[in-house]
Every structure is written in structure tokens, then in C-alpha cells.
Amino acid sequence: MMTAIRPARSIRFKMGLVFGATFFLGFTGAAGYLFKRVRAVLVEQDNRTLAERAGRLSDRTSVYPLVIPLPDRGEVMALWLISGNARKRLYQSPRFPADSSLLTSAAVVEADTFRLARSVRHADDGYGTLITLVGHSSRPLHRELRSMGLLLLLTLLASILVSGLSAWWLSGWLLRPLRAIITSAQSVSRAEHTTPIPIPNSGDELQELAETINQMLTRIGQAVDTQHAFFAAASHELRTPLSILRTEIEVTLREAITDRERGFLHSQLTELRRLSRLVDDLLAMSQLRAGTLRLRPERIALDDLTLHLAERYQRTLNERHLFLAISFDETADHLTAWADLDKLTNVLLNLLDNAVKYATPGTRLDLSLTQQADQLSWTLSNQTTAPIPDPDKLSREFYQADPHHDGYGLGLWISHQVTRLMEGTLHVSGAEGRFRTEIRLPSSEGMPA
Incomplete structure (x- = not known):
């Protein structure tokens, strides 16, 4: 039995997965490194801009007389004069962060939603130190960093998609000769012959x-x-x-x-x-x-053939205390099949043999013959206490449902093959202690006389 390959276990999927995972890890590492470098450059540039701005405002500030330059729109500023242990605030913008540690912090810090730069110089009279703190909102920088991160993420996703599709196409192209070999091998199995499969001239x-x-x-x-x-x-x-x-x-x-x-x-x-x-x-x-079995199809009155076989089996039925109930489709115009008489007789005998062999003594066998469109349906069912095997196994050659009974496991397989050659179908099924076989054969209507 051919095992169906799950898509998640195919070589093509695994190749695409490995390629995609490798690309994802490599691109993620490269994108992360690039983001850190760009972020460092942007932060350093913003720090330098703030530091230069703080230095210019500090240079324009005078203590005696008191001259305080005003910050630009969007900026905040604070001026402190420190002399010994005394500390005096000369100016502070309304939105300036209330954090006294900013006076002794690093050159550029973040407080609340602002980025602040500190400039320190001696006062004009030489007594005391003038500290100038200038800052602006940190949101534009963060917004720019988020935009860059989102752009890198979208680029990563698009690259993964493109690389995945490329890997899928490339793996399919690489495995195309193998797929051709598999297809040819499957056709050999279905046709039951050993025609050589094509050999790719790949040298690998x-x-x-x-x-x-x-x-x-x-x-x-x-x-x-x-x-x-x-x-x-x-x-x-x-x-x-x-x-x-x-x-x-x-x-x-x-x-x-x-x-x-x-x-x-x-x-x-x-x-x-x-x-x-x-x-x-x-x-x-x-x-x-x-492939040498030859058929001689002809018109066969399937109802007459059924009655003849039932009469032939009457003695065996009596010995096993079985009763055969036969019903024909009274609404059918005719119950004539187009098949080989000898081969069809052997098939029906085989099905009757199996039904009689496995039927529970003292029970009834139901046989019906009906017409369905351009086909005739011959159905036989029986009660049984024997285990009902998988119907797929019954169509295999040399398979025996019960080794204690006579037989070699060829009857149903031959019946399947012969019925198929007569352009019919044979179905077997079983459930709840009842076994059923059905043969569908083409009707003789429209066939040559």
C-alpha cells in the first residue's frame, strides 16, 4: 500500500523550511545590528545638536547684568547659578522636568518626554558656576526610530516571503527529476508491468x-x-x-x-x-x-442466470439450514447485462460460495437484482458471526479472512479483476454482523445485437 506523504514531511517543504529559517536568522541578525548602528548614529547626532545648542545659549547668558536668551519654540531651558553650597535658579521653562539630579547628571539625559543637554561654565564675575540645561521633546527621535524599526520589520517579512517562494520554486526545480521518477514508478505499479522509468541525463x-x-x-x-x-x-x-x-x-x-x-x-x-x-x-x-484473459461479451439475462445458480446451490443451502430470499426489480424494463457468461458465472459462484461459507446457520441470505440508470446491481448479503475484515484487504490476492475455512484467498481478487474487465464494479462491505457484496454491470441496452 502506497504511503501518502504529508506536505509537512516532504523534502521540498524541509528544504524550503531550512532555507527560510537560515535566511530569517541571518537577516534578523543583520537587521538588528543595522538598527542598533543607525539608532546610535541618530542618538549621537541628536546629542551633538543639543550640546551645541546648550553651549550657544550658555554663551549668550550673562549674570551681571542678568541677560537670559529665550529658548526656541518646542525647547525647554533652565539656568542655575551655583556658588559654593548656594544654588540659585535664574530661569526655568514652564514644562521643564522637576528633577534636581539633572544638575549633576550626564551631558545628555532623558527626563519625562524630553532629552536634555547640560552646559557648565564659570560665571562672568568668576564667582560661581553657571549651568545651562536645554532640551527638546524626545518623541520625534523615538518616532523616527519606530518608523525605521517598522520599515526593517516589513522588509524582513517581505524578504522572508520572497525567500520562501524562491526556496519553494528552487526546491521544486531541483526535485523535478525525482518527482518524474516517482510518477513513473507509480504508473508502473498501477499498470502492473515493469516498463523502465525515464532516466534523467543529470549525471548526479x-x-x-x-x-x-x-x-x-x-x-x-x-x-x-x-x-x-x-x-x-x-x-x-x-x-x-x-x-x-x-x-x-x-x-x-x-x-x-x-x-x-x-x-x-x-x-x-x-x-x-x-x-x-x-x-x-x-x-x-x-x-x-x-493481460491475456480474453472476454466474449454477450447479452445475459441476469435474472435467469441468478435463478439457475440459486437452484444449483439449493442442496448446499439445505445442508447448512440457510434460506435464500431473491427479489427482482419489477419496475425495470429488462434485467439483461452485457458481460462474458462464463466469467460472470464464475464470479457469481464465488460470491455465493463465500456467502454460504461464512453465513450463520439458520439465517437468511438476501439477494436482489435492480436496475439503476444504465447499470444492473446484483447484491448479496448474509449474516455472520465471523470477524469482518477490512474490505480493502479482501481485494488482495492470497488474502484469507479466516484461515480455518477452505480457500486460498484468490476468489475475491479474481472477481474484482474480472468485473473490472467487464467494465463493472465490485464492492464489499460489512457492519454489525452482516456482510454485503454488490456487483454493478453495464446494461445490454444500446449494445450490438
Whole structure:
């Protein structure tokens, strides 16, 4: 069974993820470093501007006589005269931060929503120190830094998107030969043949992989051909002696023999029929595998064929105390199918065999035949106490739902394949102790006479 690859586990996704993660980490580191450098430059430039402004205002300030230059619009300023332990405030703007530690702080500080620069010089008379504090709002600088950070973030996201799409396209381009190999290998599996897959002329590991797969397919094809030839030859060789033995036993049973001898012969006849059925199945399997099974489609009155098979199984049904209820679609114009009579008979016999074999004794088998558009539906259901396996497994060759029952696990597989060749479908299902099989075949309406 082919395992479906999840997109999150594909090589293409992993390559894109690794490439995207590498690019993300690299670009994030570079963007972070760039942001720090630009921020340092902007802050340093703003500090220098404030310091120069504070120096100019300090130079224009006079204590005796008192001359105080006014700050520009948007600026705040404070003037302090310190003489010994005495400290006198000469001027302070209305919105200036009320923090006395600013007098002894660094050259440029942030207080509240302002950035302040401090200028210190001696007073005009030589007694005391004049401290000038000038500042402006820190919001423009922060706004500019936020804008730059947002721009870098958007650039990062756009770059990740572009790099992700580029990585996805690049990985797809690199893996295109591998995808071609997978597609070809899947078509080989579906077609059940061993046609070599195309070999890319790339000179790399993909070419080596394709060549290795073709060598493996060649060996598999040889083994399969040998197996088919053996099954076909063995089946043909066994059919004749088995037919002779069965005929001789049937003739002997008509003669006057003891009951004990008759019992032995009946037992041998049962085993011969079972072996003949196995030989027929092996021959059909080899023909299906080799594609040599030929069909001769014709008009088949499916209702008459169903009644004939039911009459044929009546003795077996009585022995197992089973009752077969048959219903036909009375509204159908006709119940005539377009199929191969011999092959369809074998398919229906196989389905009846399985139903009788696994049905609970004393229960009823329901068989219905209806017309649905341009198809006929032949449905058989039975009650059973046996475990109902997965319907998908029942269509596999050599699969046995219950190894304690007779059979080799070929019947349903052959029925599936033959029904498909007749352009029909075979569905099996089971639930709550009831098993159901349905065959849909094309109606003979519109077919050549």
C-alpha cells in the first residue's frame, strides 16, 4: 500500500523550511545590528545638536547684568547659578522636568518626554558656576526610530516571503527529476508491468537512482514472467489429469459399490473439485497478470442466470439450514447485462460460495437484482458471526479472512479483476454482523445485437 506523504514531511517543504529559517536568522541578525548602528548614529547626532545648542545659549547668558536668551519654540531651558553650597535658579521653562539630579547628571539625559543637554561654565564675575540645561521633546527621535524599526520589520517579512517562494520554486526545480521518477514508478505499479522509468541525463545521484530502479524492475519483471509462465503451464498440465480422475470417479459412483466405498469416492470427488477450482483460479490469475484473459461479451439475462445458480446451490443451502430470499426489480424494463457468461458465472459462484461459507446457520441470505440508470446491481448479503475484515484487504490476492475455512484467498481478487474487465464494479462491505457484496454491470441496452 502506497504511503501518502504529508506536505509537512516532504523534502521540498524541509528544504524550503531550512532555507527560510537560515535566511530569517541571518537577516534578523543583520537587521538588528543595522538598527542598533543607525539608532546610535541618530542618538549621537541628536546629542551633538543639543550640546551645541546648550553651549550657544550658555554663551549668550550673562549674570551681571542678568541677560537670559529665550529658548526656541518646542525647547525647554533652565539656568542655575551655583556658588559654593548656594544654588540659585535664574530661569526655568514652564514644562521643564522637576528633577534636581539633572544638575549633576550626564551631558545628555532623558527626563519625562524630553532629552536634555547640560552646559557648565564659570560665571562672568568668576564667582560661581553657571549651568545651562536645554532640551527638546524626545518623541520625534523615538518616532523616527519606530518608523525605521517598522520599515526593517516589513522588509524582513517581505524578504522572508520572497525567500520562501524562491526556496519553494528552487526546491521544486531541483526535485523535478525525482518527482518524474516517482510518477513513473507509480504508473508502473498501477499498470502492473515493469516498463523502465525515464532516466534523467543529470549525471548526479538522481540518474544513479533511476538506473538502479530500472535494474530492480528488470529483475522483478523477469521473476513475475517466470511465475506467470509456471502458473499457466502447471494449470494447463493439471487440468487434464484432474478432469480424467473426476470423470472416472463419477462413472464409478454410478456402479454398484458398497456404501463405504461410495463415501470414500465422494470424499475424493470433493477434494478433486477443490483442486480443480484452485487450478482454474491459478490459471485465471496468471492470465490476469499477463493481460491475456480474453472476454466474449454477450447479452445475459441476469435474472435467469441468478435463478439457475440459486437452484444449483439449493442442496448446499439445505445442508447448512440457510434460506435464500431473491427479489427482482419489477419496475425495470429488462434485467439483461452485457458481460462474458462464463466469467460472470464464475464470479457469481464465488460470491455465493463465500456467502454460504461464512453465513450463520439458520439465517437468511438476501439477494436482489435492480436496475439503476444504465447499470444492473446484483447484491448479496448474509449474516455472520465471523470477524469482518477490512474490505480493502479482501481485494488482495492470497488474502484469507479466516484461515480455518477452505480457500486460498484468490476468489475475491479474481472477481474484482474480472468485473473490472467487464467494465463493472465490485464492492464489499460489512457492519454489525452482516456482510454485503454488490456487483454493478453495464446494461445490454444500446449494445450490438
